[in-house]
Amino acid sequence: MAPQVEISIPNTTISEGSKPYTIYNITLRLPLRSFTVQKRYSDFLTLHSGLTDQVGAPPPCSLPGKSWFSKTVSNPQLTEERRQNLETYLKTINECDDSRWRTTSVWRAFLNLPSSLASSTSSKAGALHSVISGPGGGGAPITDPVIWLDVHRDLKAQLQDARLNLTSRDQATTTQKQHEAGAAAKSHLVKASGLISALEEGLVNIQKGANDGWGGQKLGEGELRRRRDLIASAKKDRDGLENLLNAMVTKSKLDQTVASVQQTQELMGSAQHNKPKVGGGRVLGKETAETRELDNQGVLQLQKQKMADQDLDVEELRKIVLRQKELGIAINQELEVQNDMLRMVDEDVDRVQGKIQIAKRRIGKIS
Numbered sequence: 001m002a003p004q005v006e007i008s009i010p011n012t013t014i015s016e017g018s019k020p021y022t023i024y025n026i027t028l029r030l031p032l033r034s035f036t037v038q039k040r041y042s043d044f045l046t047l048h049s050g051l052t053d054q055v056g057a058p059p060p061c062s063l064p065g066k067s068w069f070s071k072t073v074s075n076p077q078l079t080e081e082r083r084q085n086l087e088t089y090l091k092t093i094n095e096c097d098d099s100r101w102r103t104t105s106v107w108r109a110f111l112n113l114p115s116s117l118a119s120s121t122s123s124k125a126g127a128l129h130s131v132i133s134g135p136g137g138g139g140a141p142i143t144d145p146v147i148w149l150d151v152h153r154d155l156k157a158q159l160q161d162a163r164l165n166l167t168s169r170d171q172a173t174t175t176q177k178q179h180e181a182g183a184a185a186k187s188h189l190v191k192a193s194g195l196i197s198a199l200e201e202g203l204v205n206i207q208k209g210a211n212d213g214w215g216g217q218k219l220g221e222g223e224l225r226r227r228r229d230l231i232a233s234a235k236k237d238r239d240g241l242e243n244l245l246n247a248m249v250t251k252s253k254l255d256q257t258v259a260s261v262q263q264t265q266e267l268m269g270s271a272q273h274n275k276p277k278v279g280g281g282r283v284l285g286k287e288t289a290e291t292r293e294l295d296n297q298g299v300l301q302l303q304k305q306k307m308a309d310q311d312l313d314v315e316e317l318r319k320i321v322l323r324q325k326e327l328g329i330a331i332n333q334e335l336e337v338q339n340d341m342l343r344m345v346d347e348d349v350d351r352v353q354g355k356i357q358i359a360k361r362r363i364g365k366i367s
Contacts, residue, residue, distance in 0.1 A: 005030050005113065007094050009087040012072075012079055013038075022072040022079055024086055028111060037112050041066070044086060050106035051093075059101050061092035112146055142202025145219060148227070151202070155195040155234055162188035162241050169248060178252065185245055192238050199231055226344075233340050240333040247326045254319055261312060 006029040013023045024044075026037045048063045064085035072079040093101050101107060142148050162185045169181035206219060219227070291299050 005094065005111075007087075007090045007111070009083050009090070012083055014073060015040075020073050022082075024083060026090070026111065028113070035112075037110075039110070041072075041082070041086075043110065044089070047106060047110045050110075051101050051104060054104040054106055055100045057100075059089070059093050060096050060098070061089045063089055112144075142198055143205045145206055148199065148202050148206065151195055151199060152227075152230060152234075155192055155199065158188045158192040158195065159234065159237050159241065162192065166241060166244055166248070169245075175252075182245060182249065185241070189238060189242055189245070192234070196231060196234055196238065199227075199234075203227060203231075229344065233337060233344065236333065236340070237337045240330055240337055243326065243333065244330040247323060247330055250326070251323050254316070254323060258316055261316070 008027050009024050010027055011025055013025060014020050015023055021040055023038045023040055026039060028035055028037065044063060045066075048059065052058045064082055067078060067082075070078055072082055093107070096102075107113075142151060165181045165185035165188065169178050169185065172178040172181055203219075203224065207224070291302065294302060
């Protein structure tokens with residue numbers, strides 16, 4: 001099985017300061033994103049020691065030894081040789097059939113990996129369950145900013161799945177399919193609610209520095225505000241989908257009620273038509289085929305029945321109009337959520353564009 005993360009060390013840099021040292025730029029490619037982690041040689045020594053302590057055995061590849069007579073800062077050949085050896089060291093652990101070293105907290109902390117990639121055999125559903133059953137439920141709380149973003153991505157996936165199931169329910173032609181799609185949508189919404197609670201508590205944990213030994217960092221005010229906005233947007237999206245699901249359930253109940261009323265009216269009309277004629281015709285007014293066979297008492301009873309049916313029809317019409325109003329409100333809420341998400345995307349694009357402009361200016365100064 002191919003590993004879920006690709007690791008390489010494409011280059012190195014020299015730190016700035018009174019005592020410069022070599023920094024190894026570790027590039028990691030995950031299924032949904034890529035990022036770079038910068039480490040120095042002493043960090044690799046700490047990693048090797050931690051892996052040996054937690055597993056009880058050294059990794060399958062030995063760490064390149066330390067040079068006592070030459071420094072990598074002043075020796076490009078030694079730097080390149082150590083870069084290749086360190087890359088081989090990380091790749092060997094990452095691609096080894098024995099996953100004991102990859103499942104340790106030391107390995108994940110060193111590479112800043114999310115918990116969902118704790119091992120190449122772990123499934124996404126297992127990681128989600130760990131978060132949903134998180135604080136107060138026996139699972140591990142979110143204490144790392146990177147894991148927080150991964151859980152938020154899972155939250156958006158749950159909401160999208162719920163939206164697709166609601167669409168399937170609306171297009172279903174049988175009651176059984178409607179029930180199955182509605183149950184699936186409800187399940188995704190319940191999971192989304194659990195993820196939202198975990199994300200809210202995760203922000204508190206991150207700010208308190210409760211990182212469970214991962215060495216996480218606190219978020220800035222701007223980033224914290226942005227993540228709170230993401231949670232608020234997800235809440236609005238979830239509430240809108242729940243309202244839409246409730247409206248669909250109400251519509252199904254109304255449709256069943258209307259069908260039952262129509263069947264009752266058909267049965268009553270058939271009974272009135274087959275009723276034997278009693279008494280003579282009436283002089284006042286113009287007789288109809290429905291009243292000609294009835295006596296005065298029967299006509300009075302028929303009038304009461306017609307009025308009762310009209311009242312029932314008006315009540316059913318009122319419920320249908322109310323349902324249409326609820327659907328309109330739900331659609332409006334959904335549009336507001338989509339507009340907020342588009343606004344946040346625009347803000348992110350503007351922010352990234354600004355960073356790109358700054359980077360271009362710096363490149364221009366260097367060149």
